[in-house]
Amino acid sequence: MNETVDILKNHRSIRKFKDERLDGETVRELVEAAQSASTSSYVQAYTIMGVTDSAKKKALSEISTQSYVENNGHLFVFLADYHRHYELSKDKGTPIAYDKTEQLIVGTVDAALAAQNLAVAAESMGLGMCYIGSLRNDMAKVIEILELPKGVIPLFGMVVGKPDHAGSRKERLPFDVIYHENEYKPVEDVKGSIDAYDKEISEYYKERSDGRRDDAWSDQVIGMLSKKQRLDVDAVIKGQGFLGQ
Amino acid sequence: MNETVDILKNHRSIRKFKDERLDGETVRELVEAAQSASTSSYVQAYTIMGVTDSAKKKALSEISTQSYVENNGHLFVFLADYHRHYELSKDKGTPIAYDKTEQLIVGTVDAALAAQNLAVAAESMGLGMCYIGSLRNDMAKVIEILELPKGVIPLFGMVVGKPDHAGSRKERLPFDVIYHENEYKPVEDVKGSIDAYDKEISEYYKERSDGRRDDAWSDQVIGMLSKKQRLDVDAVIKGQGFLGQ
CATH class of the missing domain: 3.40.109.10 (NADH Oxidase)
Structure with a gap:
């Protein structure tokens, strides 16, 4: 660009x-x-x-x-x-x-x-x-x-x-999860994208930690927010x- | 730069x-x-x-x-x-x-x-x-x-x-007003800088409005915050x- x-x-x-x-x-x-x-x-x-x-x-x-x-x-x-x-x-x-x-x-x-x-x-x-x-x-x-x-x-x-x-560089949530147009997208409409992202992040951690860590994005942030x-x-x-x- | x-x-x-x-x-x-x-x-x-x-x-x-x-x-x-x-x-x-x-x-x-x-x-x-x-x-x-x-x-x-x-481009507060080091500067220590800035902003408005407006920065923001x-x-x-x- x-x-x-x-x-x-x-x-x-x-x-x-x-x-x-x-x-x-x-x-x-x-x-x-x-x-x-x-x-x-x-x-x-x-x-x-x-x-x-x-x-x-x-x-x-x-x-x-x-x-x-x-x-x-x-x-x-x-x-x-x-x-x-x-x-x-x-x-x-x-x-x-x-x-x-x-x-x-x-x-x-x-x-x-x-x-x-x-x-x-x-x-x-x-x-x-x-x-x-x-x-x-x-x-x-x-x-x-x-x-x-x-x-x-x-x-x-x-x-x-x-x-x-x-x-x-840490991958961000997919574009369609973060960007909405004219109306707010219900979570179920982007659940597929979030699941795919979770898999990707889990792989990223697994690779970087020699398999010692494999938490998905949603587990990680929900764990953090629940404290x-x-x-x-x-x-x-x-x-x-x-x-x- | x-x-x-x-x-x-x-x-x-x-x-x-x-x-x-x-x-x-x-x-x-x-x-x-x-x-x-x-x-x-x-x-x-x-x-x-x-x-x-x-x-x-x-x-x-x-x-x-x-x-x-x-x-x-x-x-x-x-x-x-x-x-x-x-x-x-x-x-x-x-x-x-x-x-x-x-x-x-x-x-x-x-x-x-x-x-x-x-x-x-x-x-x-x-x-x-x-x-x-x-x-x-x-x-x-x-x-x-x-x-x-x-x-x-x-x-x-x-x-x-x-x-x-x-x-x-609207001029910002002088560097020494916004940037402090190790301890918070009391307002009286930067009052001279703020006064000079107020004069500058007042001139800026006067010039842009053919003299119809000449409010200084501090008058403008205090007026706004007091509402x-x-x-x-x-x-x-x-x-x-x-x-x-």
Whole structure:
């Protein structure tokens, strides 16, 4: 198609990096690409936190239980952020509220659009990256480590750096499962596609693990969703002033 | 830098399109680029709905109050979606729950990462695009029009097509306001940057509107945030089975 679409379609998560820090110019280039993403009604309700302090990186890697949160070229944490707007509105005498579900969605979408631009920019430069959703294993602790004020929530991290392994592209659900037109397709209409996909993913794992693992996609994600994880996220977010109280 | 970073940094929203529909191959290419984005724990908790039916497009444009929701090359609606996982888990006898804040964040982030890949792919092909957050003006009505089952919420739309105007790049907040390192910068530390930015944005509007408009960024977004809009989003999302009840 074209070079950019090729980059998008060749994405793979990288979890092992060469021991080289990104320089300031590269970080700036990545953040500026992130900032260029669309933002809801121009609100720019996010902040990107770079973490280079080794004690903080270590503490965050303990929350995520992933060593690559400590060992990478650069660690970013993406924050939904209304603190700035709130402080500015106080100065103007009309404090705004951000405690409705609408603002949580806006801040989360704004941060995610910026993050994905950063991911694409990094991969276009030959860097590797991986999202770190596991910072939500203990969101309260992340807030403490990064000393985040009210109005700010740490949504996820991203590690970026020079890849030290090739990574492998993980096949996505078939097009007809994800893309619907004009009306929502009942699951039974795409069950055949999901079953075929399950077989394919099971083969992929079998091959990569010398037969030690062969879980299908649906078993894997249903197993994950059936664990009642991160039940504290709601209370922590509310503690930061979101979702009413 | 490189072609992809140039595309990212040159983003501008397009709100007027030539009267040409995207062909099926282009739609597929865009959706496959979207699907290649990262997804939390492989869960793929989203669906992309294309809307080509003219009555449905008209109805959605009335919700958003934007004519370009009706007149474009293609209209996409991005859905956070656990319906598929729920149905599959029922078949396996262990129904999953998606009613915690964690799952709302995962579905919203998954959909937004996919959407941003789609946006970048479209721009790389010379197409224009604009996000349609205003579908949340009446989320219940969007659910009705698209007949979305429980477990599915329409987060935002995106129009794509051949641009019929140049658009203009809107300057973002200065780098030092958005990017923090190791600790969160208090607003007073970046107030000078925000003030300079406000002046710049005010000039931008003055120039584009022949002096009829000169609102600074902070006035504009604080004005917007002070309106208590979309208060129904919370109840609608809960009605779809999210955020507990």
